[in-house]
Amino acid sequence: MRFSIIAKVLGVLLMLFSLTLVPPTLVSLWYHDKSHLSFLMAFFITLITGLVLWFPTFNIKQELRTRDGFLVTALFWAVLALFGALPFIFSAASSLSITDAVFEALSGLTTTGATVIVGLDYLPQSILYYRQQLQWLGGIGIIVIAVAILPMLGIGGMQLYRAETPGPVKDNKLTPRITETAKALFVIYLTLTVTCALAYWAAGMSLFDAIGHAYATVAIGGFSTHDASIGFFNSEAIYIIAIIFMILSGINFALHFTVWRDRSIKSYWRDPECRFYLTMILLGLSITIGYLYYTNTYNLSSSFLVGSFELVSILTTTGFGVADFTVWPTFLPYLIFMFAFMGGCASSAGGGMKMIRIMLIFKQGIREINRLIHPNAIIPIKVGSKTVSDRVVEAVWGFFAVYVICYVAMMLILLGTGLDVTTAFTAVGACINNLGPGLGDVAANYSSVNTPAKWVLCFAMLLGRLEVFTLLVLFSPMFWRR
Amino acid sequence: MRFSIIAKVLGVLLMLFSLTLVPPTLVSLWYHDKSHLSFLMAFFITLITGLVLWFPTFNIKQELRTRDGFLVTALFWAVLALFGALPFIFSAASSLSITDAVFEALSGLTTTGATVIVGLDYLPQSILYYRQQLQWLGGIGIIVIAVAILPMLGIGGMQLYRAETPGPVKDNKLTPRITETAKALFVIYLTLTVTCALAYWAAGMSLFDAIGHAYATVAIGGFSTHDASIGFFNSEAIYIIAIIFMILSGINFALHFTVWRDRSIKSYWRDPECRFYLTMILLGLSITIGYLYYTNTYNLSSSFLVGSFELVSILTTTGFGVADFTVWPTFLPYLIFMFAFMGGCASSAGGGMKMIRIMLIFKQGIREINRLIHPNAIIPIKVGSKTVSDRVVEAVWGFFAVYVICYVAMMLILLGTGLDVTTAFTAVGACINNLGPGLGDVAANYSSVNTPAKWVLCFAMLLGRLEVFTLLVLFSPMFWRR
Ligand SMILES: [K+]
Numbered sequence: 005m006r007f008s009i010i011a012k013v014l015g016v017l018l019m020l021f022s023l024t025l026v027p028p029t030l031v032s033l034w035y036h037d038k039s040h041l042s043f044l045m046a047f048f049i050t051l052i053t054g055l056v057l058w059f060p061t062f063n064i065k066q067e068l069r070t071r072d073g074f075l076v077t078a079l080f081w082a083v084l085a086l087f088g089a090l091p092f093i094f095s096a097a098s099s100l101s102i103t104d105a106v107f108e109a110l111s112g113l114t115t116t117g118a119t120v121i122v123g124l125d126y127l128p129q130s131i132l133y134y135r136q137q138l139q140w141l142g143g144i145g146i147i148v149i150a151v152a153i154l155p156m157l158g159i160g161g162m163q164l165y166r167a168e169t170p171g172p173v174k175d176n177k178l179t180p181r182i183t184e185t186a187k188a189l190f191v192i193y194l195t196l197t198v199t200c201a202l203a204y205w206a207a208g209m210s211l212f213d214a215i216g217h218a219y220a221t222v223a224i225g226g227f228s229t230h231d232a233s234i235g236f237f238n239s240e241a242i243y244i245i246a247i248i249f250m251i252l253s254g255i256n257f258a259l260h261f262t263v264w265r266d267r268s269i270k271s272y273w274r275d276p277e278c279r280f281y282l283t284m285i286l287l288g289l290s291i292t293i294g295y296l297y298y299t300n301t302y303n304l305s306s307s308f309l310v311g312s313f314e315l316v317s318i319l320t321t322t323g324f325g326v327a328d329f330t331v332w333p334t335f336l337p338y339l340i341f342m343f344a345f346m347g348g349c350a351s352s353a354g355g356g357m358k359m360i361r362i363m364l365i366f367k368q369g370i371r372e373i374n375r376l377i378h379p380n381a382i383i384p385i386k387v388g389s390k391t392v393s394d395r396v397v398e399a400v401w402g403f404f405a406v407y408v409i410c411y412v413a414m415m416l417i418l419l420g421t422g423l424d425v426t427t428a429f430t431a432v433g434a435c436i437n438n439l440g441p442g443l444g445d446v447a448a449n450y451s452s453v454n455t456p457a458k459w460v461l462c463f464a465m466l467l468g469r470l471e472v473f474t475l476l477v478l479f480s481p482m483f484w485r486r
Numbered sequence: 487m488r489f490s491i492i493a494k495v496l497g498v499l500l501m502l503f504s505l506t507l508v509p510p511t512l513v514s515l516w517y518h519d520k521s522h523l524s525f526l527m528a529f530f531i532t533l534i535t536g537l538v539l540w541f542p543t544f545n546i547k548q549e550l551r552t553r554d555g556f557l558v559t560a561l562f563w564a565v566l567a568l569f570g571a572l573p574f575i576f577s578a579a580s581s582l583s584i585t586d587a588v589f590e591a592l593s594g595l596t597t598t599g600a601t602v603i604v605g606l607d608y609l610p611q612s613i614l615y616y617r618q619q620l621q622w623l624g625g626i627g628i629i630v631i632a633v634a635i636l637p638m639l640g641i642g643g644m645q646l647y648r649a650e651t652p653g654p655v656k657d658n659k660l661t662p663r664i665t666e667t668a669k670a671l672f673v674i675y676l677t678l679t680v681t682c683a684l685a686y687w688a689a690g691m692s693l694f695d696a697i698g699h700a701y702a703t704v705a706i707g708g709f710s711t712h713d714a715s716i717g718f719f720n721s722e723a724i725y726i727i728a729i730i731f732m733i734l735s736g737i738n739f740a741l742h743f744t745v746w747r748d749r750s751i752k753s754y755w756r757d758p759e760c761r762f763y764l765t766m767i768l769l770g771l772s773i774t775i776g777y778l779y780y781t782n783t784y785n786l787s788s789s790f791l792v793g794s795f796e797l798v799s800i801l802t803t804t805g806f807g808v809a810d811f812t813v814w815p816t817f818l819p820y821l822i823f824m825f826a827f828m829g830g831c832a833s834s835a836g837g838g839m840k841m842i843r844i845m846l847i848f849k850q851g852i853r854e855i856n857r858l859i860h861p862n863a864i865i866p867i868k869v870g871s872k873t874v875s876d877r878v879v880e881a882v883w884g885f886f887a888v889y890v891i892c893y894v895a896m897m898l899i900l901l902g903t904g905l906d907v908t909t910a911f912t913a914v915g916a917c918i919n920n921l922g923p924g925l926g927d928v929a930a931n932y933s934s935v936n937t938p939a940k941w942v943l944c945f946a947m948l949l950g951r952l953e954v955f956t957l958l959v960l961f962s963p964m965f966w967r968r
Pocket residue numbers: 115116117224225226321322323438439440
């Protein structure tokens with residue numbers, strides 16, 4: 005590890021992040037909500053720390069190498085969460101403990117959307133705006149990293165995408181890839197956000213709420229400016245806009261780029277992962293809507309609207325709510341919750357294991373069965389016309405297994421801190437899948453969860469966002485050798 | 487599929503099974519418990535069905551092929567459970583419904599040990615004896631199949647054991663392998679049972695109870711002749727004998743064979759799976775005993791005795807009980823329950839995923855991490871001195887994933903039938919791991935579970951006993967082609 009180059013990158017990152025504290029300061033001044041000093045303090049602390057890290061290293065000309073990508077990616081979320089927590093700590097209005105502030109900031113940046121705050125409707129606008137903006141920044145952050153860095157690191161089979169990314173590819177240096185790719189992706193991300201915000205505004209939200217919810221929608225974040233989430237607006241039009249933009253935001257942004265470049269909307273259906281994603285949504289919708297209507301939980305039109313909203317919100321791991329799906333009959337809450345393990349497509353801001361991996365697990369499972377019947381046959385696994393290498397197959401299997409094992413370990417620790425089974429099981433699931441709401445005591449918010457459990461859940465959010473392996477690699481002694 | 491040869495095998499199997507109804511008939515006559523007619527009726531029905539299947543096919547000289555092994559193995563448990571249920575249906579004393587009778591018989595034969603009967607202490611001796619004997623038969627059945635057939639079928643990586651089995655190996659014909667291997671394994675199984683029974687008897691059990699519990703111990707079955715299970719005897723000596731024989735019975739029987747042939751007890755520790763198994767037991771014991779003592783749940787000596795008994799009983803998937811571990815503090819019940827997913831060693835009567843697979847999953851997980859750090863290195867996975875092939879690696883990963891997916895699917899169905907989360911989660915776990923007791927409503931017995939749920943749990947027991955894939959293969963259209 006070359007710490008000076010990593011210090012330089014972190015320094016630049018913090019200086020850039022400090023700039024993102026300017027908009028909430030302006031919001032505070034605009035609304036006279038008396039929180040501008042909190043943001044200014046956080047701004048200076050972040051900027052100065054960034055300068056201190058950057059200054060001794062500014063004339064270092066080393067390039068980041070592939071392997072440094074693990075550390076930079078992990079530090080991106082860990083360090084930004086610490087500095088991002090500052091305004092929550094300084095603000096008298098939110099007055100969060102350090103634990104709560106870090107939890108809230110990390111939940112925002114990882115686009116998890118789990119909140120420890122009750123009484124959102126009474127918070128200063130600047131704090132509300134800042135939470136939404138954290139998600140938006142976290143969203144573009146993970147998309148750029150997923151498209152530009154993860155395929156090169158080969159995390160959990162993501163080397164599949166190595167050849168497909170926009171921008172120069174064959175290079176082993178990270179920086180040019182990131183800047184080129186980031187530009188293209190940011191334009192798409194911004195376009196989606198602006199369109200979504202205009203749609204919300206047109207449908208009746210205030211401009212403030214429209215921008216805030218567009219941030220959280222496109223980032224698959226799920227933070228809201230109201231305790232009642234999107235349900236606050238009680239508007240069919242807004243629900244439908246949210247459903248459409250959640251589905252769009254769950255699609256691979258490299259695929260959005262292809263569609264935009266080729267001006268061909270058919271590419272969505274031609275892409276195997278996107279086709280699988282849309283199929284899973286249709287499957288989930290049929291079961292949810294059908295079962296809601298069959299059990300007389302809602303009338304037909306409400307079953308459609310509310311069922312679609314909740315299913316899409318959980319499956320894409322957005323986590324917005326318009327109704328309390330946790331009280332729906334028998335298996336439905338857990339089934340819907342299980343869809344969050346699928347999550348969005350790779351290279352979106354969605355959480356979960358990602359559709360591509362679930363699709364490969366299905367295909368690989370069927371191959372294992374067919375191999376038993378024909379032990380000597382060579383049965384390739386294909387994604388589209390591409391044959392998947394054994395290395396990818398093993399990486400995907402391994403990803404699934406390590407995901408499940410980490411899940412169980414964290415759940416046992418949460419039980420040890422005194423949480424009940426439903427809460428422990430779903431809190432870990434909601435955090436590792438970057439979903440947000442769970443069942444039991446964490447159906448609405450995480451305010452009742454004890455402090456040690458909150459730190460475990462912070463780890464879960466980070467683990468999920470970093471595709472498990474980026475974080476686990478850092479615990480391997482082999483990583484730190486040489 | 488050649489149905490005539492399979493009919494012949496089933497015919498022979500049923501005729502043999504009918505003979506096992508003679509001992510309980512004799513027990514009934516000895517104790518004058520008025521149940522002998524139930525057993526005689528079951529005997530004749532089974533014998534005649536066997537004859538009807540066998541007679542038209544007796545001069546067929548075809549050999550069973552490897553691929554027929556899937557169907558024969560699956561039918562072994564499914565068909566024997568149906569006929570094994572007859573005495574429970576006929577007996578006025580037990581008077582079980584068809585569902586309950588099949589559940590109880592399958593639970594016995596798969597050595598799960600989940601029971602729907604409350605009031606064991608008041609049942610006729612012959613019925614009690616018969617339940618214990620079902621487990622004993624199921625135990626030797628799975629051991630023979632695991633040693634002789636599963637390695638050839640290559641289920642979930644078990645081709646690892648292909649070269650190690652006693653008896654002729656290179657042959658593609660099933661019959662000679664089975665008879666040769668079965669003899670050697672049966673001698674070991676019988677020796678363990680007799681020793682265990684004598685020990686129980688010497689420690690104060692009645693001869694009847696000693697034989698019955700020896701059956702259930704060596705088969706990793708967990709059925710008891712008392713509602714209070716082994717706790718009924720309230721004897722330290724009996725607890726310790728049970729612990730020792732549960733640990734012994736959880737070891738690979740092919741390894742027992744090696745130790746016996748080479749007269750070298752060191753082979754136990756030289757065997758990588760057995761070493762891992764003993765290490766996991768020590769790990770589980772340390773946590774359980776330490777936490778029980780630390781939380782003042784028991785005094786030091788009781789923490790040792792009761793903690794060891796419950797941990798070994800659940801980890802080996804025996805399912806005997808001397809105390810209600812489900813009320814132990816915070817994470818301990820779930821942690822202990824999780825150990826049942828490891829289960830015994832391959833080629834024992836133990837359930838769970840088997841120690842060898844858990845060991846491989848650990849090694850494979852670490853390899854995946856190291857591969858990320860050194861993408862171009864070739865990192866072999868070794869079991870002892872043997873390198874594990876990629877095919878085995880993929881099969882083990884696949885086994886784990888399919889296990890988890892089947893688990894979740896069955897749990898959702900159970901929730902749909904109205905069970906609560908804890909009960910649904912642990913009932914599936916207790917059945918797919920062939921463990922027996924769960925938490926929640928199924929901590930003591932399964933009498934309160936609804937009928938559809940019982941059938942799902944029957945499927946779970948069968949799925950676990952058949953190493954998942956043997957059963958899933960039968961649902962593949964490719965299997966039935968040609
Ligand atoms: K989310």
